[in-house]
Amino acid sequence: MNTPSAEVLDRARRIRLVLLDSDGVLTDGRIIVSSDGTESRSFDVKDGQGIRLGQSAGLAFGVISGRESRALTARANELGFEDVHQGVHDKLGLVREIIERRGLEPGEVCFVGDDLIDLPAMRYCGLSIAPADAVEQVREVAHHVTERPGGRGAVREAVDMLLRAGGRWDEVTARYFTER
Numbered sequence: 001m002n003t004p005s006a007e008v009l010d011r012a013r014r015i016r017l018v019l020l021d022s023d024g025v026l027t028d029g030r031i032i033v034s035s036d037g038t039e040s041r042s043f044d045v046k047d048g049q050g051i052r053l054g055q056s057a058g059l060a061f062g063v064i065s066g067r068e069s070r071a072l073t074a075r076a077n078e079l080g081f082e083d084v085h086q087g088v089h090d091k092l093g094l095v096r097e098i099i100e101r102r103g104l105e106p107g108e109v110c111f112v113g114d115d116l117i118d119l120p121a122m123r124y125c126g127l128s129i130a131p132a133d134a135v136e137q138v139r140e141v142a143h144h145v146t147e148r149p150g151g152r153g154a155v156r157e158a159v160d161m162l163l164r165a166g167g168r169w170d171e172v173t174a175r176y177f178t179e180r
Contacts (some may be wrong), residue, residue, distance in 0.1 A: 119141055
Protein backbone atom coordinates (compact mmCIF):
# COMPACT_ATOMS: atom_id res chain seq x y z
CA MET A 1 0.00 0.00 0.00
CA ASN A 2 1.28 3.48 -0.87
CA THR A 3 0.84 5.04 2.53
CA PRO A 4 0.96 8.82 2.25
CA SER A 5 3.82 10.48 4.10
CA ALA A 6 3.20 12.97 6.89
CA GLU A 7 4.15 15.75 4.47
CA VAL A 8 1.59 14.56 1.91
CA LEU A 9 -1.12 14.35 4.58
CA ASP A 10 -0.26 17.87 5.73
CA ARG A 11 -0.55 19.13 2.14
CA ALA A 12 -3.80 17.20 1.69
CA ARG A 13 -5.44 18.90 4.68
CA ARG A 14 -5.28 22.27 2.88
CA ILE A 15 -6.89 21.17 -0.40
CA ARG A 16 -10.10 22.87 -1.53
CA LEU A 17 -9.94 22.27 -5.29
CA VAL A 18 -8.96 19.11 -7.19
CA LEU A 19 -7.97 19.51 -10.83
CA LEU A 20 -7.72 16.36 -12.92
CA ASP A 21 -6.24 15.48 -16.25
CA SER A 22 -8.60 13.33 -18.28
CA ASP A 23 -6.87 10.71 -20.44
CA GLY A 24 -4.74 8.53 -18.18
CA VAL A 25 -6.33 9.87 -14.99
CA LEU A 26 -10.13 9.81 -15.34
CA THR A 27 -9.72 7.21 -18.10
CA ASP A 28 -7.17 4.47 -18.63
CA GLY A 29 -5.72 6.51 -21.49
CA ARG A 30 -7.13 4.38 -24.28
CA ILE A 31 -9.10 6.12 -27.01
CA ILE A 32 -11.35 3.81 -28.97
CA VAL A 33 -11.97 5.07 -32.50
CA SER A 34 -14.89 3.47 -34.35
CA SER A 35 -14.90 2.98 -38.11
CA ASP A 36 -17.12 6.08 -38.44
CA GLY A 37 -14.49 8.15 -36.62
CA THR A 38 -16.33 8.54 -33.33
CA GLU A 39 -14.25 8.25 -30.18
CA SER A 40 -15.10 6.48 -26.94
CA ARG A 41 -13.53 6.53 -23.50
CA SER A 42 -14.15 4.49 -20.39
CA PHE A 43 -14.64 6.05 -16.95
CA ASP A 44 -14.56 4.17 -13.65
CA VAL A 45 -17.74 4.41 -11.57
CA LYS A 46 -15.68 4.22 -8.36
CA ASP A 47 -13.83 7.36 -9.38
CA GLY A 48 -17.19 9.05 -9.92
CA GLN A 49 -18.42 7.96 -6.50
CA GLY A 50 -15.20 9.28 -4.95
CA ILE A 51 -15.74 12.63 -6.64
CA ARG A 52 -19.30 12.73 -5.29
CA LEU A 53 -18.00 12.00 -1.78
CA GLY A 54 -15.42 14.75 -2.15
CA GLN A 55 -18.08 17.20 -3.30
CA SER A 56 -20.25 16.35 -0.30
CA ALA A 57 -17.27 17.28 1.89
CA GLY A 58 -16.92 20.65 0.16
CA LEU A 59 -14.19 19.88 -2.36
CA ALA A 60 -14.56 21.41 -5.81
CA PHE A 61 -13.48 19.51 -8.93
CA GLY A 62 -12.37 20.42 -12.40
CA VAL A 63 -10.76 18.81 -15.42
CA ILE A 64 -8.07 20.13 -17.72
CA SER A 65 -7.45 18.04 -20.81
CA GLY A 66 -5.07 18.48 -23.71
CA ARG A 67 -7.60 16.78 -25.99
CA GLU A 68 -11.25 17.50 -26.75
CA SER A 69 -13.84 14.83 -26.14
CA ARG A 70 -17.63 14.81 -26.10
CA ALA A 71 -17.46 11.84 -23.74
CA LEU A 72 -15.46 13.92 -21.27
CA THR A 73 -17.93 16.80 -21.56
CA ALA A 74 -20.80 14.43 -20.76
CA ARG A 75 -19.00 12.83 -17.80
CA ALA A 76 -17.85 16.17 -16.37
CA ASN A 77 -21.39 17.54 -16.62
CA GLU A 78 -22.81 14.41 -15.01
CA LEU A 79 -20.41 14.81 -12.10
CA GLY A 80 -21.02 18.54 -11.71
CA PHE A 81 -17.46 19.67 -12.36
CA GLU A 82 -17.12 23.40 -11.86
CA ASP A 83 -14.24 23.82 -14.32
CA VAL A 84 -14.14 21.89 -17.60
CA HIS A 85 -11.36 22.85 -20.00
CA GLN A 86 -10.39 20.89 -23.11
CA GLY A 87 -7.81 21.38 -25.82
CA VAL A 88 -5.47 23.03 -23.32
CA HIS A 89 -1.75 22.79 -23.97
CA ASP A 90 -0.61 25.32 -21.34
CA LYS A 91 -2.11 23.68 -18.28
CA LEU A 92 0.01 25.73 -15.88
CA GLY A 93 -1.27 29.01 -17.34
CA LEU A 94 -4.86 27.83 -16.97
CA VAL A 95 -4.27 26.53 -13.43
CA ARG A 96 -2.94 29.97 -12.46
CA GLU A 97 -6.05 31.62 -13.96
CA ILE A 98 -8.38 29.24 -12.11
CA ILE A 99 -6.58 29.79 -8.80
CA GLU A 100 -6.72 33.57 -9.21
CA ARG A 101 -10.39 33.55 -10.29
CA ARG A 102 -11.35 31.42 -7.31
CA GLY A 103 -9.28 33.44 -4.83
CA LEU A 104 -7.23 30.40 -3.84
CA GLU A 105 -3.58 29.83 -3.08
CA PRO A 106 -1.59 27.17 -4.98
CA GLY A 107 -1.33 25.23 -1.71
CA GLU A 108 -5.10 24.76 -1.72
CA VAL A 109 -5.10 22.98 -5.06
CA CYS A 110 -4.37 19.35 -5.88
CA PHE A 111 -3.47 18.40 -9.45
CA VAL A 112 -3.69 14.79 -10.60
CA GLY A 113 -1.75 14.11 -13.79
CA ASP A 114 -0.05 11.28 -15.61
CA ASP A 115 2.08 12.62 -18.47
CA LEU A 116 4.71 15.24 -19.29
CA ILE A 117 2.16 17.93 -20.24
CA ASP A 118 0.97 17.85 -16.60
CA LEU A 119 4.38 18.43 -14.99
CA PRO A 120 4.35 22.26 -14.83
CA ALA A 121 0.89 22.33 -13.20
CA MET A 122 1.85 19.52 -10.83
CA ARG A 123 4.95 21.41 -9.69
CA TYR A 124 2.91 24.58 -9.11
CA CYS A 125 0.07 23.12 -7.04
CA GLY A 126 0.29 22.39 -3.34
CA LEU A 127 -0.33 18.68 -3.81
CA SER A 128 0.41 16.64 -6.91
CA ILE A 129 -0.75 13.08 -7.34
CA ALA A 130 0.08 10.59 -10.09
CA PRO A 131 -1.69 7.34 -10.93
CA ALA A 132 0.41 4.20 -10.57
CA ASP A 133 0.83 3.93 -14.34
CA ALA A 134 1.87 7.55 -14.95
CA VAL A 135 5.07 8.07 -16.90
CA GLU A 136 8.22 7.78 -14.82
CA GLN A 137 9.05 11.50 -14.87
CA VAL A 138 5.61 12.34 -13.46
CA ARG A 139 5.81 9.70 -10.73
CA GLU A 140 9.18 11.17 -9.72
CA VAL A 141 7.74 14.70 -9.36
CA ALA A 142 4.43 13.76 -7.72
CA HIS A 143 4.07 14.20 -3.99
CA HIS A 144 2.08 10.95 -3.95
CA VAL A 145 1.61 8.03 -6.35
CA THR A 146 -1.55 5.95 -6.08
CA GLU A 147 -1.62 2.18 -6.07
CA ARG A 148 -4.37 2.16 -8.67
CA PRO A 149 -3.79 3.05 -12.33
CA GLY A 150 -5.53 5.85 -14.19
CA GLY A 151 -9.13 5.17 -15.12
CA ARG A 152 -9.19 2.25 -12.69
CA GLY A 153 -9.66 3.85 -9.28
CA ALA A 154 -6.72 6.26 -8.98
CA VAL A 155 -9.02 9.26 -8.58
CA ARG A 156 -11.09 7.46 -5.94
CA GLU A 157 -7.93 6.57 -4.04
CA ALA A 158 -6.74 10.18 -4.19
CA VAL A 159 -10.09 11.59 -3.00
CA ASP A 160 -10.34 9.05 -0.18
CA MET A 161 -6.89 10.16 0.99
CA LEU A 162 -7.93 13.83 0.87
CA LEU A 163 -11.06 13.10 2.90
CA ARG A 164 -9.20 11.08 5.51
CA ALA A 165 -6.39 13.63 5.80
CA GLY A 166 -8.92 16.44 6.24
CA GLY A 167 -10.87 14.51 8.88
CA ARG A 168 -13.98 14.38 6.69
CA TRP A 169 -14.10 10.69 5.78
CA ASP A 170 -16.30 9.56 8.70
CA GLU A 171 -18.75 12.41 8.18
CA VAL A 172 -19.31 11.83 4.47
CA THR A 173 -19.42 8.03 4.64
CA ALA A 174 -21.37 7.53 7.89
CA ARG A 175 -24.66 6.91 6.08
CA TYR A 176 -23.17 3.87 4.35
CA PHE A 177 -22.04 2.25 7.58
CA THR A 178 -25.10 2.94 9.75
CA GLU A 179 -27.63 0.16 10.12
CA ARG A 180 -31.26 1.20 9.97
